Amino acid sequence: MLKKIARILWKDILTEFRTREMFSAMFVFALLMVVVFNFAFENAPRDSILQAAPGLLWVAFTFAGILGLNRSNAIERENMSMQALMLAPIDRGAVYLGKMLANFLFMWISELLIIPIFAVLYNYSFTAHFWPFLLILVLGTLGFSAVGTIFSGIAVNTKMRDVMLPILFLPVVVPVVIGAVETSIRVLAGEPLRGMTDWLKILVVFDVIFITVSFLVFEYVLEE
Amino acid sequence: MPDSTPHLELFDIRKNFGLVAALNGVRCSIAHRDVVALFGRNGAGKTTLLKILALLMRPTDGHFQLEGVDARRDAADTRRHIGFISHATYLYSDLTALENLKFFGALYDVPHLEERIAQSLRDVQLWDRRHERVRGFSRGMQQRLSLARTFLHDPSLLLLDEPYTGLDPIASGMLDRLIERFHREGRTVVLTTHNLDLRLPVVNHAVVLEKGLVACDERRSRFASKDFEELFKEHVKERAE
Numbered sequence A: 001m002l003k004k005i006a007r008i009l010w011k012d013i014l015t016e017f018r019t020r021e022m023f024s025a026m027f028v029f030a031l032l033m034v035v036v037f038n039f040a041f042e043n044a045p046r047d048s049i050l051q052a053a054p055g056l057l058w059v060a061f062t063f064a065g066i067l068g069l070n071r072s073n074a075i076e077r078e079n080m081s082m083q084a085l086m087l088a089p090i091d092r093g094a095v096y097l098g099k100m101l102a103n104f105l106f107m108w109i110s111e112l113l114i115i116p117i118f119a120v121l122y123n124y125s126f127t128a129h130f131w132p133f134l135l136i137l138v139l140g141t142l143g144f145s146a147v148g149t150i151f152s153g154i155a156v157n158t159k160m161r162d163v164m165l166p167i168l169f170l171p172v173v174v175p176v177v178i179g180a181v182e183t184s185i186r187v188l189a190g191e192p193l194r195g196m197t198d199w200l201k202i203l204v205v206f207d208v209i210f211i212t213v214s215f216l217v218f219e220y221v222l223e224e
Numbered sequence B: 001m002p003d004s005t006p007h008l009e010l011f012d013i014r015k016n017f018g019l020v021a022a023l024n025g026v027r028c029s030i031a032h033r034d035v036v037a038l039f040g041r042n043g044a045g046k047t048t049l050l051k052i053l054a055l056l057m058r059p060t061d062g063h064f065q066l067e068g069v070d071a072r073r074d075a076a077d078t079r080r081h082i083g084f085i086s087h088a089t090y091l092y093s094d095l096t097a098l099e100n101l102k103f104f105g106a107l108y109d110v111p112h113l114e115e116r117i118a119q120s121l122r123d124v125q126l127w128d129r130r131h132e133r134v135r136g137f138s139r140g141m142q143q144r145l146s147l148a149r150t151f152l153h154d155p156s157l158l159l160l161d162e163p164y165t166g167l168d169p170i171a172s173g174m175l176d177r178l179i180e181r182f183h184r185e186g187r188t189v190v191l192t193t194h195n196l197d198l199r200l201p202v203v204n205h206a207v208v209l210e211k212g213l214v215a216c217d218e219r220r221s222r223f224a225s226k227d228f229e230e231l232f233k234e235h236v237k238e239r240a241e
Helices: A002-019 A021-040 A046-087 A092-121 A127-155 A161-188 A193-222 B046-053 B075-080 B097-107 B113-123 B139-151 B169-184 B225-240
Strands: B008-017 B020-030 B035-039 B061-066 B082-085 B157-161 B188-193 B205-210 B213-219
Touching: A002 A021, A002 A046, A002 A092, A002 B097, A021 A046, A021 A092, A046 A092, A046 A127, A046 A161, A092 A127, A092 A193, A127 A161, A127 A193, A161 A193, B008 B046, B020 B046, B020 B205, B020 B213, B035 B046, B035 B169, B035 B225, B046 B157, B046 B188, B075 B082, B082 B139, B097 B113, B097 B139, B113 B139, B139 B169, B157 B169, B169 B188, B205 B225, B213 B225
Parallel strands: B035 B188, B035 B205, B082 B157, B157 B188
Antiparallel strands: B008 B020, B008 B061, B205 B213
16 A cells, blocks of 8 residues: 555655645745735734744745645546546545645645745744754644545535635634644643643644545545 | 356445435346446436445445445455546546556556556557656546556456546447457446437346436336437336326
8 A cells, every 4th residue: 555655645745846846835825824924024023923933924925825735636627637546446545645645745845945045034943943843844744634635525526616625724724723722832832842731732633533534434525 | 157147136226425315226237247227317426326336436325246245344455456547537647657657556456557558549540648647648548547547457247337428439449349348258237317319229238227216127128219218208207207
């Protein structure tokens, strides 16, 4: 099964490498948000910026991620190639994992490119907190991709798919976003990870539950 | 497997979409080497039935057996034996012809994949264009590549949903020859069509679907295209009255 997952992942990487549609949409949108809010916070006190900026960062990642998920859907809708994956003699959970890992990877890379720009604009230093923040970035993005991939599978069968995805998906992914924002604020304020184990547990449990459940039910989601 | 076992047997298959019943209990037995033409007017349930047989859709009730085994018992293995063609090409536009076939061949665990791909691309006359992206292909070329994709894993059951719709004459002729080859090799073909002028000499089993039920199920050594028209008019008209 791992080979099949890797094949699906590789196919998405190759497609994205050639079109750059998913990555560029996510990166430009997130960049725009970070830049625009920088002007809004220009005269705000430093403490307020430190409190609000991680939330802003995750809002940018969330909406940029939705753009990415819509693009990921579009690849499988064109020529109805998702049906070709459904026809293949593989566990449909493998299709889910392949797509989920691709969504995670593209989103995570665009986040990594936004972080230095964010650090410069908001005068943050990530050097002291880089590894804890990277862990939060991985956990948050994984949860986002886990939920986003299953919900984009649901939305793809609806007529108003581009509208349906955020409507269905955002209420479910809220715990991940809140968890990621809470931990990001504390990490960037210099708190050690052991001081926020409750939030980290929530992120880890959410990721594990959603990946497992989605893996098991993806077959039913895809079949009409 | 004894030849007396039907290749495909459908038991009371029903499918509802909300309050609308698309299939009302389809029963049918399809033998090995059958080339089945499944007729019916628009909305008769032909595509729904084919999607259920391809395991793309779950029936509301009923089941079907492939080689005497419930098709859903090991769905992934069942899919290995099925080839499905519809009006969509099921190809990735930003991959090359070769990459598309490599990708699908790997998903189906096709043995000797490189040779199979080379043969398939030569069969559909796309070997010289193998390194080009599908997006740059004409509609006819995409359809030919789609045929190569379908036959790559050597399926024993071929399901075709309105396969001639939108095909250019070259692709249409290619499909005819592939179906005939399939029949000669002892495999089974089920194709849906509302084209009563079907000129496929290997069709030996005609099924007329009307309002989600089998209205006519007839086997002959050979059907002429006027036979299809007669069967269709007789059975669809009777029910309409």
